[in-house]
Amino acid sequence: MVRFVDEVKIEVRAGHGGAGSASFRREKFVPKGGPDGGDGGRGGHVILEASRDRNTLQELYLRKRIIAENGKSGAGRNRHGRDGADIVVKVPVGTIVKDEQGHVLSDLAADGRQWIMARGGRGGLGNSHFATSVNRAPRYAQPGEEGEAGMRFLELKSMADVGLVGLPNAGKSTLLAHISNARPKIADYPFTTLAPMLGQVFMDDGDGFVVADIPGLIEGAHEGRGLGHRFLRHIERTQVLLHLVDAAPPDGRALAEQVHEVEAELKGYGDAVWHKPRLLVINKIDALGEDQLAERRAEAEQLGLPVYAVSAVSGDGIPRLLRDLYALVREQRTRHAPLSMDTEEDAA
Numbered sequence: 001m002v003r004f005v006d007e008v009k010i011e012v013r014a015g016h017g018g019a020g021s022a023s024f025r026r027e028k029f030v031p032k033g034g035p036d037g038g039d040g041g042r043g044g045h046v047i048l049e050a051s052r053d054r055n056t057l058q059e060l061y062l063r064k065r066i067i068a069e070n071g072k073s074g075a076g077r078n079r080h081g082r083d084g085a086d087i088v089v090k091v092p093v094g095t096i097v098k099d100e101q102g103h104v105l106s107d108l109a110a111d112g113r114q115w116i117m118a119r120g121g122r123g124g125l126g127n128s129h130f131a132t133s134v135n136r137a138p139r140y141a142q143p144g145e146e147g148e149a150g151m152r153f154l155e156l157k158s159m160a161d162v163g164l165v166g167l168p169n170a171g172k173s174t175l176l177a178h179i180s181n182a183r184p185k186i187a188d189y190p191f192t193t194l195a196p197m198l199g200q201v202f203m204d205d206g207d208g209f210v211v212a213d214i215p216g217l218i219e220g221a222h223e224g225r226g227l228g229h230r231f232l233r234h235i236e237r238t239q240v241l242l243h244l245v246d247a248a249p250p251d252g253r254a255l256a257e258q259v260h261e262v263e264a265e266l267k268g269y270g271d272a273v274w275h276k277p278r279l280l281v282i283n284k285i286d287a288l289g290e291d292q293l294a295e296r297r298a299e300a301e302q303l304g305l306p307v308y309a310v311s312a313v314s315g316d317g318i319p320r321l322l323r324d325l326y327a328l329v330r331e332q333r334t335r336h337a338p339l340s341m342d343t344e345e346d347a348a
Helices: 058-063 172-179 228-235 255-269 290-301 318-335
Strands: 007-013 046-051 065-067 087-092 095-098 104-108 114-118 149-156 162-165 197-202 208-213 240-246 278-283 307-309
Touching: 007 058, 007 114, 046 095, 046 104, 058 065, 058 087, 087 149, 104 114, 114 149, 162 172, 162 228, 172 197, 172 208, 172 278, 172 318, 208 318, 228 255, 240 255, 240 318, 255 290, 278 290, 278 318, 290 307, 307 318
Parallel strands: 007 065, 046 087, 162 208, 162 240, 240 278, 278 307
Antiparallel strands: 007 149, 046 114, 095 104, 095 149, 197 208
16 A cells, blocks of 8 residues: 655665776786776766656655665776666655755756755776876876765655645545546545545646645644644645635534634745635535525625635536636746756756
8 A cells, every 4th residue: 555655754875986996007018008997987876856656755765775886996908997876766746855954955846857866976086097207107096985975854745736725524525536537535524635635637628737635624733733734835836725615514613713714724834825826615515505505605705715616516616616716727827937946956
């Protein structure tokens, strides 16, 4: 069973460079052949590569340590040592790498992007490089350099256009299953979603957008209670938030009370999340009569957000919601440049 892992601490060690050779050419009828020591090979790199084929950091969670191959030593006849083999580890798109001090080293925010997490040591030069008119027979060569090593902290922030937020049992998983190709676990008890789940929504023009179902928030989530703080970061990259509320909650809580509880967690987490465009969706309208629905809609409109009334089960109201949501996503895409960093290194 694949486990959702979005935080990993891992030890990395690149390969050491191979030593250069201190060798001299010795052949019959070739007096004073001179130095012919070859160079050592480069140590192997440890490389991360963002891939849409991955959606969890479980592989690294189980691996704990990555050690690349050392470079081979040089030899006589100017034979260079073989470079150590690089290790390329695939991680989900949206993975952030930090050092032991918490500084961000790389943000792998695009499919196929690579970053050298630990660079292999340079191979040592053979003695053929050190021959001069004064010293024609150098008897020394360089040792190989040590490869980079240390602890790295990897953190996954899901890449999605829309984030579904709301209290437990607001119907987020049911809505995601209705509008996208995702098949989340659905049940009538709280916290059926224990990890963010992504779904692709396809529109009539052939384009679409990605929706992330974030586990239900509870009071104090931004301070680490429940499942909250650990998963709130997955909506940092989203363009739009879709805030679901239960039109007929079993405990009879008022709609405004449901909204304010989630708003407090979004605001407490930080401005990057709080100031995102947000649509308020009244879900489960199939459980209401016309008069009750009118009351809920009137109450929601007092909260200052665009309001939509839908049933994730029957599909009522969803076409209009998707149409407006898609337009808002496209508007945000053109307004904001894609998230990226300048610290990426070409792994070539």
